[in-house]
Ligand SMILES: Nc1ncnc2c1ncn2[C@@H]1O[C@H](COP(=O)(O)OP(=O)(O)OP(=O)(O)O)[C@@H](O)[C@H]1O
């Protein structure tokens with residue numbers, strides 16, 4: 001018997017009982033829809049994690065002060081005082097062979113920027129060295145980055161992100177404008193390319209970058225006089241300390257600061273040191289070298305734990321991926337369970353169908369159908385049933401994930417592999433659970449089947 | 454003319470748990486090509502059982518069934534299915550049409566199981582020709598529930614004829630029909646027999662049996678007369 005004829009026949013017999021067909025397929029539909037939704041969400045989050053990590057800088061590594069110990073845990077030695085200082089950053093750059101570029105990072109929190117009559121609190125105000133931009137693969141859209149010389153000189157120059165351009169400067173080019181950061185006036189020398197939201201959903205473009213020296217010594221120092229080291233803030237050049245907003249003091253008279261001034265900054269605390277490994281496969285080496293170096297520099301004894309934390313992007317990505325893989329697998333398990341239940345439903349209805357159509361089977365045998373023709377007919381019917389359910393499930397699952405993308409704003413990514421797998425799985429469910437009823441049908445005796453009431 | 458069917462000492466016993474029910478007790482008979490045979494006997498004498506064995510629907514408990522010299526009682530299921538498909542047309546008392554399926558679809562259904570390369574349109578053409586042959590081509594699209602008993606039986610006959618079998622079996626084909634319709638159906642069998650098809654039918658009616666050229670009487674599982682073609686017939 002030709003397969004096309006059989007498929008046509010089974011479609012007819014399924015159409016004959018639409019309600020029952022729908023109810024029978026429901027388990028498969030739900031199972032497949034769940035699989036598709038899970039896969040699309042899983043893929044979407046994996047991709048967004050990857051792009052976030054790439055935004056972070058593919059081979060960047062961050063060092064932050066503090067131990068991994070939860071707060072309140074007993075701490076030995078080191079204490080939580082200054083743990084990362086500019087000299088650490090310099091040592092990382094000079095003494096670790098696997099480290100490429102590095103930059104100290106100082107964060108200014110709760111500081112407002114003012115331009116004209118706009119007062120804005122940026123999401124991030126960072127004090128950095130120019131290398132930071134290279135490490136994070138962050139490009140300049142307009143203007144220029146500041147230089148190492150300007151870092152050394154505590155220059156009052158800054159870079160702004162695209163959100164700042166929009167919100168503070170009303171979309172016009174801010175180059176050359178004077179932006180007040182806290183109490184200090186800076187000249188905007190560059191605009192950063194837009195990066196979009198990071199993996200936590202925070203807008204990365206809502207940022208202002210200044211030389212880390214300037215931020216630490218002139219802005220944050222002025223506001224809350226760094227507790228860890230007084231000399232770093234107070235012993236700064238008096239002129240800069242009271243550099244008042246409004247006047248264009250650039251280039252400021254005391255910008256020719258010598259290295260001596262950095263001496264005062266030496267014990268100031270850094271919020272972070274960011275560095276890049278010389279290549280992606282050297283990330284592990286670089287991380288190890290930096291940990292050893294910092295332990296030595298901080299004079300930690302072997303039994304003492306680190307007073308700093310090192311994050312590299314690949315570890316971070318693995319961690320996030322692990323979580324999302326776990327979730328995906330868990331839900332995939334649920335989906336498979338639902339497919340199993342759906343398959344049992346299929347088997348049940350196929351058995352009913354075989355019983356109901358016993359006379360038909362007898363008649364088909366009487367006019368020449370062989371056992372295998374009957375087997376094939378019912379097997380194809382069950383596969384068609386499951387495949388139809390599977391296709392509806394694929395559409396429903398895709399619709400579901402589109403809805404989730406729209407409502408919950410989760411990233412989704414359609415997965416041709418999952419669609420292929422869904423088709424394969426539903427056909428297999430049809431064969432697996434349709435086989436027993438079809439086999440039963442094929443074993444019927446024509447005479448008894450014809451006599452069946 | 455050569456023998457078409459040879460039955461040698463056919464026994465059929467149903468085994469119902471403890472008790473054995475012997476139904477056919479040693480049936481031996483011959484049927485030649487082109488014969489028109491009526492099978493008669495009391496109710497429960499085993500006529501239907503015998504017909505089912507002849508139609509390859511059922512297997513004898515013992516004995517030989519040769520169709521054109523080929524032993525079929527012990528042949529494989531697939532072989533018997535092939536014989537049912539190509540060589541035998543079977544007409545049932547209760548028509549046995551597929552419900553909610555058009556007359557034409559019912560008629561061409563056996564072609565699904567015929568190993569040939571007929572396209573779907575060729576199948577339909579052949580089905581229409583068969584319906585034409587039994588005189589209800591105008592009802593090709595009707596479902597069995599929309600047809601009278603006589604029309605349904607014609608559809609069933611058309612189905613039996615679709616593969617142009619040399620043999621046509623009918624178990625009480627007029628059992629569910631009124632006398633006028635019965636006459637029509639019987640005339641059709643006569644016509645088919647005249648065209649060369651061997652017809653074997655079961656009936657309780659002498660009138661119907663009179664259409665046949667030979668009558669076999671069965672009683673309590675044995676043939677009591679007409680087992681072999683009489684010289685005069
Ligand atoms: N499946 C079966 N199991 C047990 N006994 C059976 C079975 N089929 C038929 N019989 C018995 O075989 C005997 C013959 O039945 P059969 O149907 O051949 O009679 P028949 O001659 O066709 O009768 P009728 O003229 O009423 O159709 C009956 O006694 C019946 O009870």
Ligand SMILES: [Mg+2]
Nearest residue numbers: 500501502624
């Ligand atoms: Mg009978």
